[in-house]
Amino acid sequence: MPRKLRWRFFTILAVVLACVVGIIGLPGSTDSLLQNLSDRIRLGLDLRGGMHLILQVNTEDALTIETDQSVERIKRSFRDQEISFGEIRRRDATHIEVLEVDPDRLVDVRAVIDEGYPAWQRGNRSGSSDSFLLSLRPEVEGQIRQSAVQEAIQRIRNRVDELGVTEPVIQNHGPATEYQILVQLPGVDDSVRVREIIKSTALLELKIVEPQDVYPSRAAALEQYNGVIPDGRELLQGIPQFRDTSEPTQAWYIANRSAAITGRDLRMARPQNDQFGRPAVGFSLTNDGATRFGRVTSENIGKRLAIVLDGRVQSAPVIQGRITDSGEITGSFTSQEANDLALVLRSGALPASMDYLEERTVGASLGVDSIRQGIMASLIGLVGVALFMVTYYRLSGFIAINALLLNLVILLAAMVYISATLTLPGIAGVVLLIGMAVDSNVLIFERIKEEMWAGKTVVSSVGTGFSKAILTIVDANVTTVVAVLFLFLFGTGPVKGFAVVLFWGLLANLFTAIFVSRFIFEFILSRRRRVSLSI
Amino acid sequence: MQLLKDVNVDWIGRKRQWLSLSLLLIAASLATLYMKGGPRYGIDFRGGTLVYVKFKDSPDLGRIRAALSEQGLSGSTIQRYDVPEKNEVIIGLGQREGEVGPDTDAGRVRILEGLQSAFGSSSGQEGKIDLNNAAPDELEDRLSGVAGFTSLLESDESPAFKTPGELARAVTDYRDRNGGIIGAFQELESVEGMSPRLLAAVQEQAYLGGFAVFQTEFVGPKVGRNLQRQAINATLYALLGMLVYIAFRFKGTAYGAAAVVAVFHDVLITLGFFSLADRELSIPVVAALLTLVGYSMNDTIVVFDRIRENLRLRRRESISSIINRSINQTLSRTLLTSGSTFLTALSLYYFGGQVINGFAFCLVIGVAVGTYSSIGVASQLLVIWYDFQTRRRTVARAARA
Numbered sequence: 001m002p003r004k005l006r007w008r009f010f011t012i013l014a015v016v017l018a019c020v021v022g023i024i025g026l027p028g029s030t031d032s033l034l035q036n037l038s039d040r041i042r043l044g045l046d047l048r049g050g051m052h053l054i055l056q057v058n059t060e061d062a063l064t065i066e067t068d069q070s071v072e073r074i075k076r077s078f079r080d081q082e083i084s085f086g087e088i089r090r091r092d093a094t095h096i097e098v099l100e101v102d103p104d105r106l107v108d109v110r111a112v113i114d115e116g117y118p119a120w121q122r123g124n125r126s127g128s129s130d131s132f133l134l135s136l137r138p139e140v141e142g143q144i145r146q147s148a149v150q151e152a153i154q155r156i157r158n159r160v161d162e163l164g165v166t167e168p169v170i171q172n173h174g175p176a177t178e179y180q181i182l183v184q185l186p187g188v189d190d191s192v193r194v195r196e197i198i199k200s201t202a203l204l205e206l207k208i209v210e211p212q213d214v215y216p217s218r219a220a221a222l223e224q225y226n227g228v229i230p231d232g233r234e235l236l237q238g239i240p241q242f243r244d245t246s247e248p249t250q251a252w253y254i255a256n257r258s259a260a261i262t263g264r265d266l267r268m269a270r271p272q273n274d275q276f277g278r279p280a281v282g283f284s285l286t287n288d289g290a291t292r293f294g295r296v297t298s299e300n301i302g303k304r305l306a307i308v309l310d311g312r313v314q315s316a317p318v319i320q321g322r323i324t325d326s327g328e329i330t331g332s333f334t335s336q337e338a339n340d341l342a343l344v345l346r347s348g349a350l351p352a353s354m355d356y357l358e359e360r361t362v363g364a365s366l367g368v369d370s371i372r373q374g375i376m377a378s379l380i381g382l383v384g385v386a387l388f389m390v391t392y393y394r395l396s397g398f399i400a401i402n403a404l405l406l407n408l409v410i411l412l413a414a415m416v417y418i419s420a421t422l423t424l425p426g427i428a429g430v431v432l433l434i435g436m437a438v439d440s441n442v443l444i445f446e447r448i449k450e451e452m453w454a455g456k457t458v459v460s461s462v463g464t465g466f467s468k469a470i471l472t473i474v475d476a477n478v479t480t481v482v483a484v485l486f487l488f489l490f491g492t493g494p495v496k497g498f499a500v501v502l503f504w505g506l507l508a509n510l511f512t513a514i515f516v517s518r519f520i521f522e523f524i525l526s527r528r529r530r531v532s533l534s535i
Numbered sequence: 536m537q538l539l540k541d542v543n544v545d546w547i548g549r550k551r552q553w554l555s556l557s558l559l560l561i562a563a564s565l566a567t568l569y570m571k572g573g574p575r576y577g578i579d580f581r582g583g584t585l586v587y588v589k590f591k592d593s594p595d596l597g598r599i600r601a602a603l604s605e606q607g608l609s610g611s612t613i614q615r616y617d618v619p620e621k622n623e624v625i626i627g628l629g630q631r632e633g634e635v636g637p638d639t640d641a642g643r644v645r646i647l648e649g650l651q652s653a654f655g656s657s658s659g660q661e662g663k664i665d666l667n668n669a670a671p672d673e674l675e676d677r678l679s680g681v682a683g684f685t686s687l688l689e690s691d692e693s694p695a696f697k698t699p700g701e702l703a704r705a706v707t708d709y710r711d712r713n714g715g716i717i718g719a720f721q722e723l724e725s726v727e728g729m730s731p732r733l734l735a736a737v738q739e740q741a742y743l744g745g746f747a748v749f750q751t752e753f754v755g756p757k758v759g760r761n762l763q764r765q766a767i768n769a770t771l772y773a774l775l776g777m778l779v780y781i782a783f784r785f786k787g788t789a790y791g792a793a794a795v796v797a798v799f800h801d802v803l804i805t806l807g808f809f810s811l812a813d814r815e816l817s818i819p820v821v822a823a824l825l826t827l828v829g830y831s832m833n834d835t836i837v838v839f840d841r842i843r844e845n846l847r848l849r850r851r852e853s854i855s856s857i858i859n860r861s862i863n864q865t866l867s868r869t870l871l872t873s874g875s876t877f878l879t880a881l882s883l884y885y886f887g888g889q890v891i892n893g894f895a896f897c898l899v900i901g902v903a904v905g906t907y908s909s910i911g912v913a914s915q916l917l918v919i920w921y922d923f924q925t926r927r928r929t930v931a932r933a934a935r936a
Contacts, residue, residue: 046890049711054758174761190670191751192644357758363749364707365715366587366890373888380886381879388875425819428883428891432826432898435879436833439872443837446868472840475784476833482776483829487822490769495822502826 002526008519015511016406019413040416042167043186044423046494047371049364050186051194054357055152057179061352062148063093063141070117070134071096072258077112086131094136096120103130148351149179156183156198158347163194180357191361193340201310201353202344204266205259206327207236208296209304209316214238215252224254232257236306238313239331253313255306260296262349265289269345271338274330279338281329283345290325298322307331309341374427381434389438393445395534399520400441403512407437410508411501420504423497433505439476440513444469445535458533462521470514477506542863546910547855547918553911557800564807574806577815578752580766582759584628584642587616587750588650589716591667591743594624602653606645617889621714623749643751654745665744666706666737667716674703677740687736695728702733716747766821773825774798777832785843789920794835797913801831801904808900814893823897830876831905834869835913841865842917854921858914873906 023040027033045052067090074096075088086100101109106129113122113132119140125131136144153170160168165185173182188194210233215221221235229235238251267286274280285293297305297319304316307329314331333341385404390397408430415422448465452458481503488499546553568574578585588594596613603611608628616623628642655665664677678684678699688696696702709726710717720738723729754762774795781791802824809816841861849857880902884895 056757190672355755356753357755359751359753361751363715363747364711365589365713365747366749368712369714370888370890373886377883377885377887381882384878384882385875388871388878392871424890425822425894428819428887428894431879431883431887432876435876436830436872438875439833439868442868442871442875446865446871450864468844472837475840476836478780479777479832479836480826480829482780483773483825483832486769486773486776487825490765490821490825495818498819498822498826 005519005523005526008515009523012516012519016409019409022413022416023409041412042419042421043367043371044421044426044494044497045184045186045360046362046424047367047422047427048186049189049362049367050184051188051191052358052360052362053183053185053195053198054173054359055181055183055199055354056357057149057152057181058353058355059145059148059179060093062144063136064090065351066144067093067096067136070120074098074113074117077116078109081108081112083108083112091133094141096134097125098132098134099125099130101130101132106130145179146176149181151351152354153181155348155350156181159197159344160185162343162347163188163197181354187364189361189363191359193336195356195359197340197344199354199356200340200344201350202263202341202347203310203349204263204329204345205308206261206293207255207257207259207306207308208300209253209255209306211254212304213254214304214316215254216250218252221252221254229254236308236311236313238316251313251316253304253306253316255308255313259308260305261285261289261293263345264349265292266345269342271335271342272328274328278330279333279335280331281333281338281342281345282326283329284326285324293327294322294324297324370424371427374424374431378427378431378434381431385434385438389441393535396445399517400438400445402520403441403517404434404437406516407433407505407508407512410511411505414504414508415500418500418504420500421497422501423494425494425498426501429498429501429505433502433509436480437505437509437512440469440473440509441517443472443476444513444517448533449535452533452535459525462518462525462533466514466518466521473510473513477510481506542866544863544866545859546862546914547859550915550918553915557908557912560804560807561800564804564810567807567810571810574810575813575815576759576763577817577820578627578754578759579818580759580763580816581629582754582756584646585750585752586626586643586646586748588624588626588746589714589749590622590624590654590746591716591718592745593619593622594746596624598653599624599626599650602649603646605652606649608642608645608649611646643753647748650746651744663742664740666741667710667744667747669707669741671700671704671707674707674741675700678703678737681736681740684736687732691730691733693728693730695730696733702737705729706737715749717743719743762818766818770802770821770825770828773828777828781832781836781839785839789917790839793913793916793920794832794839796916797835797908798828798831798905800912801827801901801908804904805897805901809897812896814896817893819891819894820897823894823901827898827901827905830902831908834873834906835909837868838862838865838909838914839917842914854925855918858918862910862914869906869909873902877902877906 023037024033025036025040027036071088071090075085078085078088078101083105084102085098088096088098091097098109098113109132110122113120113134117134119137120134121137123133123135125133149172153172157168157170160170160183165188167186169182169184171182173180183198185194211224213221213224215224218235218237222229233254234257236253236255238253240250265285265288267284267289269281269283272280272282298321301319301321303319305319306313306316308314309329309331314329317330329341382404386397386401389400393400411430411433414420444465447469448461451461451464456464484499484502484506488496488503596615599613600609603609603613603626610629612625612627614625614627616625626646628646664673666674669677681699684699688694688699688702696705705726705728706723709723713722717723720734720743723734723737724731777798778791778795781794782788785791805824805827809820814820838861841864842858845852845857845861845864846854849860852860877899880895880898883891884899887895
């Protein structure tokens, strides 16, 4: 082999080896070969089955919570400074109204708000000098919304990990201002349960019930206060209780608005059975939580403690004595529900509620079918194209087929090395590529033929044929790559898989056509002085 | 083979015929799109709920409809899916605006309830688990709960499963590898390691429901609208990107414009065929359209490259003759490449399965139209542009003289 060709030969050999090792590793047996192959090629959800979810985080919720907390803190500051005020209330998620403050102390009011609450922009309420409208600064609002999304992602990840899903994808989806989360769970098909677990806000609050009464309806509770619930209290609905009869009993409570203990104070939650043997969830508290809980319970012996989950009272037992570090949530749970509740409590509450924007589940059987059909279509396409090429180009056709096969090997290796996901459209991309990849070789062969018809020698025909075809090949491939790039940007999941396959396939194509096929031609020509070429 | 040596077809001479054919096809496409009220958007763009169900026996669509009506879902669509022998049906629900909220799943749950009551368990199966719809974990939990099941596994003649979980997974794997639905318990005898005793034990805990859900899709209206916008943007930007590249490479907007018009023509006609065949636009179809844009552009560029080369080599020849020569010189390549691509697209269409059938259909039509448009549209437009330029120059010269 001439020196010039030798280094090319070794380059090609190195590339092929690196690719083959990348795809199948160094297997000891046929079984481990197949095992390695299936381990290394990551299949998309559409091929292995699973769930694909897009969730909308209602970041308004997080803002509302922040604003509510600010309202409470501002009230406290005013009271500390002994500034009288008519009312301080949340107008909407990002605005607070401060009404009728003491007109003589406007200076102090401004100082308290501006220094103590820099997140709030103070403005005058039109037409009155003693009232203010506070607006949450846009940059703070953005931060709160973003961190709500990040926190939600973290919580969902905790939950999914506890479910034991392997290789889940949980990430931001779409533009940052849309506050959406993409969740992909391969292999999950118990979708009803999983979506409940992911979505439940799991906001646990323990609140003291004041007064003690349990009301049978909303109206009955309101009647007690002439329709206006006093400041700092709230009306809560209990879950329907089934006692003796099949008719559920309704229960309404009036409880302190501020919670004694929330889910954040939990150290652990686990399913257990209550004293009647019904499924329940036991929890234990952190040190800080236990101290506070001890104080609250000892101060309120004889009162009811409402256990509120996502705004609904699960149960409201009477406090018998001081409780410190542990407790139990009873309600009407099945054991599965108790399990799942313990799971979501352990993983922490979501900072905001979420809605499903998109949900797709693919059964494992469909994926198996799709792979089978995809392989079938690839093989038939491959055989068809191979026959086509050999019929038309005879021996040179084999060079094209060789380039085509090598192309597929490089493509697969690239997919493994960049750990790309193979999807069904991706397989379709492979099939399509089998057809398109011969293009470069066809362009070259046609050029060589033309040169030969023009009366040039074989050697010079091959040389000119290649150099003339290269420019066209590059031009033609660039446009396809442009289309593929936009496809990648536009697509989600499966379509991205398609774009990735086409992109790497086209790159591999350039290498095999320009480098490998040329090497083979020149190698054949270097062996003997040829006067004809089978093309 | 030298089928196409020294072809000399007069492509440019039939300029009028080619362009009339294209205009006719475009008019027909627009007409069919207009008559059907625009392209038929699939669930990806329209929003809604789709439940793909496989039945044990040939499904009676009337019975499905009745079962759904009982759930208050008389507005649902019921269609057969794939080949009739597979007993597969798609049940669809439209998405009403403003319905987004925590209960978006309600439609799907109701569909399942309706099917369950009509095709699920029958008498004597209460309290058992549906083997055709059970997840491996559910089956495992169920079997683990049976007293003495583990010792049953151990006492088997040739113990193949160490835990109930292994058995559960073997059974569900078998089901998933064989079409996703089990017709009769006897089928499970072919599960490796299954003994008649174990099968009997499984049979005591489970029954075979009449249907299995193998895919569900729910897309909210907001997502649908977003996807629609993104799809259009992606296509337009891709076209723009190519226009810029070609203008840059060929040093003139005429080439870029001609190529883009040709590609636009391809997309429009493919959409027309789609509409004619009553097929739905989905995300994969848009992906196929974009691929098509790339492919058709590729095909056009090969011809344009030759035209540019010949313009340098043969300065004395008329532009029509150069373009004609270029088309003929690349004809053999065009037919070979399109032929092999068309072949693989056909293979995908016939053997690739139902899920990507729309995608494959799009490629089959697109490759054909895209190949034609390089010759029949892009090259002809280029001739027209050059003719126009020449005429303007002649007029200008005449005016000066």
